[in-house]
Amino acid sequence: MRLGFIGAGRMGRPMARRLAEAGHDVRVLARSPEARSALEEEGLSPADGLAEAAAGADAVVVCVFTDEQVREVCLDGGLLDAMPSGSVLVVHTTGGPRTAEDVAARAASRGIDVVDAPVSGGPHDIAAGRVTVFAGGADEAVARVRPALESYGDPVLHVGPLGSGQRVKLLNNALFAAQLGLLADAVRLGGQWGVEESVLLGALPHGSSTSRALSGVVSRGSVAGFASSTRDFLSKDVDVLRKVAADLGGDLGALDAGLATLAAALTPSSKE
Incomplete structure (x- = not known):
């Protein structure tokens, strides 16, 4: 062609x-x-x-x-x-x-x-x-x-x-981003229980919680590392998702909490 x-x-x-x-x-x-x-x-x-x-x-x-x-x-x-x-x-x-x-x-x-x-x-x-x-x-x-x-x-x-390609991709992104948000919360809870993030990330891929989101985080060594390396793309995609949800209608449901947690993880810290 x-x-x-x-x-x-x-x-x-x-x-x-x-x-x-x-x-x-x-x-x-x-x-x-x-x-x-x-x-x-x-x-x-x-x-x-x-x-x-x-x-x-x-x-x-x-x-x-x-x-x-x-x-x-x-x-x-x-x-x-x-x-x-x-x-x-x-x-x-x-x-x-x-x-x-x-x-x-x-x-x-x-x-x-x-x-x-x-x-x-x-x-x-x-x-x-x-x-x-x-x-x-x-x-x-x-x-x-x-x-x-x-x-x-x-x-x-x-x-x-x-338009179906965009709808399916945005739903894919919503689930991926929410999974990252949930993983960030799991790491936070692990820290409260005395489980180091490196230990958790070494163990979870062998359990039923494994996912592509987890694989991405493991490849960078931490949730913060993965969020930092993908911030521009993830922030843009989550922003598009929210705008499209407002435009087309529909309830994000449980996805919303995961997206909110991810948004916090994507916010640059004063140490960066």
Whole structure:
């Protein structure tokens, strides 16, 4: 497939690399000479602007950080105007379903399909080709971009119509974040009972309480260490979750307490 790629950062660059390695023709947006050189060194084809990245593309992948950046690129930056009729826009950014729907409404007038496809995992998962993709969109649109998504995604899950990818990803994030909050409370309680955090983290992975959240904390040696290393992403995702819950309605229930505990753990201490 001929692909445009917008957002070759921490998550996007290994995606673009996997796409190229799979034989796709990928043009990656690069706004500076330094970025162009870095992409070329990795065997990727840089594009000077959105129009060049999108020209003649079968699909364009957007992997920026926030909803606002998705709107800026797709609605204000002219990306949709540069994409050919019949192409597909894939949005990997975790955000609100409303953004995907607003972009799709504009895209439909140009004959462009939109697939919201947030991912679960990190750069190491992408590099290994095992990041989870939650894809929302029309059956035909998802089928058309599946060969590209499978370059780095396994599994690629079609979870429903447009916006479903964001809903499922936010629910995934809510549960993960709440589990981290609960783990922070478990460590606190352990300390009150005289159980050191290192001892607890060495024991829990062997019990029924094990989880990906626990594995992440164990890899960093402490809840505080994991929270510090992932603060930007976790804070952003929890903020999006709360905004979407307010927008779409629904009761967070027991998740709310875990999220509140995590928020406290994400607050930088005076020692940092």
